[in-house]
Amino acid sequence: MIGLSLAYLKDRGLNTALNILLLALSVASLVILLLFSSQLENRFDKDAQGIDMVVGAKGSPLQLILSSVYHVDIPTGNVPLDTVPLLRRQLGVAEAIPLALGDSFRSFRIVGTEPAYPALLGASLADGRMFSAKMEAVIGADVAARTGATLGQRFVGGHGMSSGDEGPKHEETPFIVVGRLKPTGTVIDRLILTRVESVWGVHGIEDPGEDHHDGESAEDHEAHAGAAEVTAVLVRFGSPIAAVRLPGFINRQTNLQAAVPAVEVSRLLALVGVGLDAVRAFAVLLMLTAGLSIFVALLTALKEREGDMAMLRVIGASRAAIIGQVASEGLILASAGATLGLLLGHGVIGMAAASIEQLRALGLNAFAFHPGEALIVAAALGIGLIAALIPALRVLKNDIAETLANAR
Amino acid sequence: MSSPDTLTNSKTAQGPLVEARGLSHVRDGRTVMAIGDWQLQPGAHALLLGPSGSGKTTFINIVTGLLTPSHGAISVAGEVMSALPPASRDALRRRTIGLVFQTLRLIPALSVTDNLALAQQLALGHVDRAAIAGMIDRVGLAHRAAARPRQLSQGEGQRAAIARALITRSRLVVADEPTSALDDANAARMIDLMFDVADATGATLLVATHDGRIAHRFANRLNLMAPVAA
Numbered sequence A: 001m002i003g004l005s006l007a008y009l010k011d012r013g014l015n016t017a018l019n020i021l022l023l024a025l026s027v028a029s030l031v032i033l034l035l036f037s038s039q040l041e042n043r044f045d046k047d048a049q050g051i052d053m054v055v056g057a058k059g060s061p062l063q064l065i066l067s068s069v070y071h072v073d074i075p076t077g078n079v080p081l082d083t084v085p086l087l088r089r090q091l092g093v094a095e096a097i098p099l100a101l102g103d104s105f106r107s108f109r110i111v112g113t114e115p116a117y118p119a120l121l122g123a124s125l126a127d128g129r130m131f132s133a134k135m136e137a138v139i140g141a142d143v144a145a146r147t148g149a150t151l152g153q154r155f156v157g158g159h160g161m162s163s164g165d166e167g168p169k170h171e172e173t174p175f176i177v178v179g180r181l182k183p184t185g186t187v188i189d190r191l192i193l194t195r196v197e198s199v200w201g202v203h204g205i206e207d208p209g210e211d212h213h214d215g216e217s218a219e220d221h222e223a224h225a226g227a228a229e230v231t232a233v234l235v236r237f238g239s240p241i242a243a244v245r246l247p248g249f250i251n252r253q254t255n256l257q258a259a260v261p262a263v264e265v266s267r268l269l270a271l272v273g274v275g276l277d278a279v280r281a282f283a284v285l286l287m288l289t290a291g292l293s294i295f296v297a298l299l300t301a302l303k304e305r306e307g308d309m310a311m312l313r314v315i316g317a318s319r320a321a322i323i324g325q326v327a328s329e330g331l332i333l334a335s336a337g338a339t340l341g342l343l344l345g346h347g348v349i350g351m352a353a354a355s356i357e358q359l360r361a362l363g364l365n366a367f368a369f370h371p372g373e374a375l376i377v378a379a380a381l382g383i384g385l386i387a388a389l390i391p392a393l394r395v396l397k398n399d400i401a402e403t404l405a406n407a408r
Numbered sequence B: 001m002s003s004p005d006t007l008t009n010s011k012t013a014q015g016p017l018v019e020a021r022g023l024s025h026v027r028d029g030r031t032v033m034a035i036g037d038w039q040l041q042p043g044a045h046a047l048l049l050g051p052s053g054s055g056k057t058t059f060i061n062i063v064t065g066l067l068t069p070s071h072g073a074i075s076v077a078g079e080v081m082s083a084l085p086p087a088s089r090d091a092l093r094r095r096t097i098g099l100v101f102q103t104l105r106l107i108p109a110l111s112v113t114d115n116l117a118l119a120q121q122l123a124l125g126h127v128d129r130a131a132i133a134g135m136i137d138r139v140g141l142a143h144r145a146a147a148r149p150r151q152l153s154q155g156e157g158q159r160a161a162i163a164r165a166l167i168t169r170s171r172l173v174v175a176d177e178p179t180s181a182l183d184d185a186n187a188a189r190m191i192d193l194m195f196d197v198a199d200a201t202g203a204t205l206l207v208a209t210h211d212g213r214i215a216h217r218f219a220n221r222l223n224l225m226a227p228v229a230a
């Protein structure tokens, strides 16, 4: 009987192909949406892991989070280096990690920070050692792969962060690669990490630490430090009380702003979500259209086959066998559409990731599967089944003798 | 096999394959078919002759168990059709009767071979490719086995339809108006073919027709009269 279903489908091949295509398109759009939004959210979560709060210059809190946690937007400004010890003194603060941004190398951001930053994101060395002296750099896995940089190689950073080498180069202060990180699937794969002082050095800001070596007093150092700034400070809380108290406390400081990644990300996703919902509604509509089209195709086909079906009943097919035969036609259509849709969806994600830099940066991965895809496939199969069963049951209600007498 | 089945088989080996007793059918207060007592012996070729509207199709529907007669009873292979529950009636038809439809009703999406395979699968629960090839050969379609019904000539289509009715090892082949759409030569050929194949397989033949051209071919003739208009 499955053979019969296949034969019928093949017999009206063009119609079958169109219905499979229609269903495949709807499945593909739903899969693309699902993968895109889930991988985006997943990436947002992973990049922000362990970061409970970000302190930076006043401005848009979303911009602060995007620039310092996800490294996609430009920073809101700088804050004094004093902010770091200030935060570390606060009760409930487990870690405060400075970030100094502003330069890049071939579109990869150079981040002045401390070894605690890669540790926070779970990155470990694949090769070499962690940066320690000024101008030493550790590169993320993507940076290594895309630039081909190796240990011991020197490179010159350019000013500006968004499109890489467009800004003036800091020729006189080259970095040296001392370490390479293992891939983490987080934003750190695309960063070049160095000491905060290296970023200052590039910009001719005096390093308070070096002043110290020169034997200046602590007070002198504090006075000089007015020029020493960081872009943001990532904070990890040690106790839940801090989450309640600290953001408010920071925001009352005239120059500082505290932003919570979880809050800003959910605000952003809610915003993006409206757009995604609209596209999703369209995709669902497309799937219903595909279901309707299969329904119409089977209804017409079964109308033409009424005589065949009555004949089959007379020569021994049970009602269940007839229903099964028609149902399998719907299911074969639907599973072909679903399979093609899955391939198409993952293919589009893969092509998008391969051709659009920003999407790759977001960690879009064609080979990751989401449990929700099973639901999409189930919906497609369900629609195929229902589209088949309704006309099958309709035809079976007919009297066999009557159908045989009347049907063509 | 259960004992009632064995009983049935031994009974039909001696008795008629089809037996009607006081059979008539009333529809909307009008007698549309009246046959009374009638028997069809195993291996016989019987003709049911009568003008259009005389109740031939009604009778065939009763023989195949698709319709329950309003008066009298009919037994096929020793089983009283109306006494059987629908599922057993279907099973009896499946095991015993092969139908040749006037419009052939070969499935256009399947090859000749696959049309036979489907019928065999439905009736016997398995497909015997060798038996199918043998049957197709016997009806002279070996060179057309892979063809689709719409690629066949009318005569070839009829051979295929007869082959399908017989591939299920039916003991009774029933054909309703198999020749009414055919010219003289083709009508004669169709009857030849049915006789040939039925004799070769030992099947019993029941042909219903209003077509007087083929009447002389049958020794066992049952004439139905047109119902008197009310």
Ligand SMILES: Nc1ncnc2c1ncn2[C@@H]1O[C@H](COP(=O)(O)OP(=O)(O)O)[C@@H](O)[C@H]1O
Pocket (backbone or CB within 6 Å): A402, B027, B032, B033, B050, B051, B052, B053, B054, B055, B056, B057, B058, B059
């Ligand atoms: N489904 C039906 N409803 C009402 N009358 C019917 C139906 N089928 C057949 N009849 C009537 O029963 C009579 C016998 O019909 P039928 O058995 O088809 O005759 P035949 O096959 O000899 O032409 C006719 O008068 C026909 O009009």
Ligand SMILES: [Mg+2]
Pocket (backbone or CB within 6 Å): B056, B057, B058, B176, B177
């Ligand atoms: Mg008739």
